[in-house]
Amino acid sequence: MIPVRGLQGQKVAILGLGRSGLSAARALAAGGAVPICWDDNPAAKARAEAEGFICQPLKTPSDFDDIARLIVSPGIPHLYPEPNPVVAAALEAGVPVDNDIGLFFQSFATEAWNSFDVAPRVVAVTGSNGKSTTSALIHHILSEVGRPCQLAGNIGRGVLDLEPPIDGEVVVLELSSYQTELARSLTPDVAVFTNLSPDHLDRHGGMGGYFAAKRRLFAEGGPDRAIIGVDEAEGRYLAGQLSEGRADDRVIRMSVEQKLTGPGWQVFARKGFLAEYRKGKQTASVDLRQVPGLPGAHNHQNACAAYAVCRSLGLAPKVIERAFHGFAGLPHRSQLVGEKNGVRFVNDSKATNVDAAAKALMAFENIRWICGGLEKEGGLAELGAAASVRKAYVIGREAAAFALKLPVAAEVCTTMARAVEQAMRDAEAGDVILLAPAAASFDQYDNFEQRGEDFMAEVARHL
Structure with missing residues (x-):
């Protein structure tokens, strides 16, 4: 405590x-x-x-x-x-x-730190999508190299339930907009902004309020190092606000959509390869294509963020690369749950908004897509990534209305049991039956975890 x-x-x-x-x-x-x-x-x-x-x-x-x-x-x-x-x-x-995050930051440092050789540090991760995987991946890498660390916040334990830190420890916090919007103290040593897409808009009064809640982690806290995803306009704006100029390496820009060059510090992934550039020169490269726990471009963004954090903490590129291969991924995030007759079953129940679902769809080919639930603000227009979908199987109380908005052929199933059954009926060798709902779960389930567990139970029943 x-x-x-x-x-x-x-x-x-x-x-x-x-x-x-x-x-x-x-x-x-x-x-x-x-x-x-x-x-x-x-x-x-x-x-x-x-x-x-x-x-x-x-x-x-x-x-x-x-x-x-x-x-x-x-x-x-x-x-x-x-x-x-x-x-x-x-x-x-x-x-x-x-809130409890503010209480944590005002209470974390104590007089005991005066006797430490290395002061404990806090890494805080926020963004719309990928923050859980990024936080868990950072924690995994640090654990693999023997660095004392704890994981908390929106994942794992509550922040005030952490143990008082020891010499040289790193605390990794996943922070949602609900947690950053009210905290009076926000002073991480390293802060990460993964990306931004419409979510929780009613809670924040629109996209501006949503971005403002995320931005507080950087504007209020003034972290020593900021890792910023710059594939959206908001990320580019935030990086520009925090940086004193192009060569300011206190800001590490990251991308999975473009090659980043210049005199500063950049980490990006293209065609399955992660690259680190500093002062205009490439300093490291990591092949992500053979890392089973990080499939797809969205996970490559998570890898870029975790890599940048660990590099800022002094870890060598090869050490980070080795640790990547031992990461099993998180439940309900691009989680491979089984295979039968050449058909793979993947649980991405955490894809509760359109952007997260679109990224999950881009990670696979020949998809039998199970989707649906409580539609969020912003609609389904951005699901252009559905080109790899052979057919959608729609669940939820409003399944019929949801199906009409999809850019692919869709079958109204309503229940998870029927969706899995119909997808398995249609599937051929080489297909992926993917749960990526693009919606909240509360019309049928208590949370996205329960929805994912229902999917896995139905898959297990057929396997």
């Missing part, structure tokens, strides 16, 4: 008592603060009370008279699509609003 520093003896309100909320309450109490908790869910409130935490309503500005700060769980919208009444009451009372 990371005890929260700087709030000793003060009352701190916590809104939302899920994983991060309860973790924040424990860490605040460990640091000498007095947590005051609230959640509209009676079961969540009961769990907090069972641990001895005070629970009381937070409804009006007067409820915040003796509160030093309000900590909001990431799943709770605070401003859009409409102001949260508890957050509004805190702000009206003049109480600062924060």
